[in-house]
Amino acid sequence: MRTEATAEQTPEGLGATTLLPAHPDVDLDRFARLGTLALGVPVALVSMVSRDGQVLPGAVGLPEPWQTDRRTPLTHSLCRHVVTTGAVFAVEDARLDPLTADSLAIPDLGVVAYAGAPLRLPDPGTGLAAAGAPVVGVLCAIDGAPRRWTREQLSVLEDLAAACSAELGLRVLEERNRLLLRLGDALVGARTVEEVSATVARVTSSELGGAWSGLLLPDGHGRLRFTTMATLPPETLPAWQTIDLDAPVPSAAAARERRPLLFASIGDLRAAYPLVETKALMPDFGASAYLPLLVQDRLVGVLCLVWASERQTLEAEADVWSALARFTAQALDRAMLDAERRSRAQVLQQSLLPRLPESTGRLQVRGRYVPATREEQIGGDWYDVVVGPQGAVTLVLGDVVGHDMAAAATMAQVRGLLRAFVWDRGPSPTGPVQRLDRALPGLGVDALATLVVACVEEGPDGFALRWTNAGHPPPVLLHPDGRTDLLVGVPDLLVGLVPDAPRHEHVVPLPPGSTLVLYTDGLIEQRGRSLAGGIERVRESLRGNRSTDLDVLLDALLEELVGNRGEDDCALLAVRFP
Known part of the structure; x- marks a missing residue:
């Protein structure tokens, strides 16, 4: 007796791959064992067929080496007829059926009677396999002697195939859930x-x-x-x-x-x-x-x-x-x-950064701003160079507390006020800062900021720097021979804390060919590195690049200390003296 399959199918009717590899599978071996018990046969298989051959992740009772290898060529597969037709296929004696008589499964595997039912993946929503769903495998029963398959036996085989299909469907669902979980985690x-x-x-x-x-x-x-x-x-x-x-x-x-x-x-x-x-x-x-x-x-x-x-x-x-x-x-x-x-944010950032004056006498001045590697990519750091009515040059570098666009907006107000005070008051660093201290609460500007204001003075003995520091990291003076000095003095409070906080001025001579570098804490603050360690790295980088022009020196400083992992925005201002 043959059921359902009616004609020979070519390998082209088969898929290029199988759902599972040619390895023993404990669960599918169990289904094969149930098949032998339910149908009273010595051999049962869970097979998957492609154009390259047949793999047997579930198998009980095959002769060696097939039971160990779990793979046969198509010449040894009767399951191919189930896959290509999508229907139950059964023969009483494969040796006498024109469709199977030439199969090498007869002499090599001992196949005489054969019955196979298709395995289809069920719909995840309903748990049922549609009749037209692709066949992903076959559950088959094999006997070494002729056998007339009863309708009840074929129904049992189909029931076992449905249960095996459900097992395969759960596996696919679990694998895809892992995919989605991993993708969801990665996309965060x-x-x-x-x-x-x-x-x-x-x-x-x-x-x-x-x-x-x-x-x-x-x-x-x-x-x-x-x-x-x-x-x-x-x-x-x-x-x-x-x-x-x-x-x-x-x-x-x-x-x-x-x-x-x-x-x-x-x-x-x-x-x-x-x-x-x-x-x-x-x-x-x-x-x-x-x-x-x-x-x-x-x-x-x-x-x-x-x-x-x-x-x-x-x-x-x-x-x-x-x-x-x-x-x-x-x-x-x-x-x-x-x-x-x-x-x-970048448009706002560009609008807030000052354009350095085209002429600052004989001084070379360069500035840099690097945004943090976070969403808005903008913050409260800024630099400025103000040339007063009489040509006096004042350097400003500051950092408004905060790390978002609100901090940037506050910075714009603080920078504007300080710029006006510096231009109006003349070459005095403390006067403009004291005016800013009083103006912020009076104008309703809720801001805290660290900053350095430094006035460049030129006299008969050369250049000098008069500066005040409101809680900011100390500037670094790079000498032509590579020595570096930290410009430290009496620590003053941040701007915006106390309206009448005392401010102190400090003076240092500027040797010919020296370079002054002012920076915000984004340059020196990194996870796993102390502030002192960050400042020392600044000094090392400046020493190593002392003979380069200012653009190269600042680019090297940023590359060595920040790279592409900046946790905070960073502003730099460098001045080289003749």
């Missing part, structure tokens, strides 16, 4: 679009069997554009970097239709979109998924997933792809909002 730290793209590429590649991913963003001009080609296959043509939204390709269709498009093979894709290669030749790949990334009804991008081989379970995992799309869309939306905030 993704702060830019590029980081989102790289995170999705890394996690999907490691968790989805070598899948690569591409993230397409709408460019506002009716096109989708890949964020980076680095996550795409090397053979991907440049023509695919940009895709028109009305193009007859699945990524554009997913964006237009706001629904995921899943293709188990490249053949399925070409059948659904026969005009796809009017844009450019498609790379040679297997399965692919095109997931619209939606925040409410707003399209923020399209996620493309591509596998090197076919993936018959793609439709059964649709809920996974929907969750993956939601996670990615949320992370992408956060990254875009962060980018917009950073852009606004």
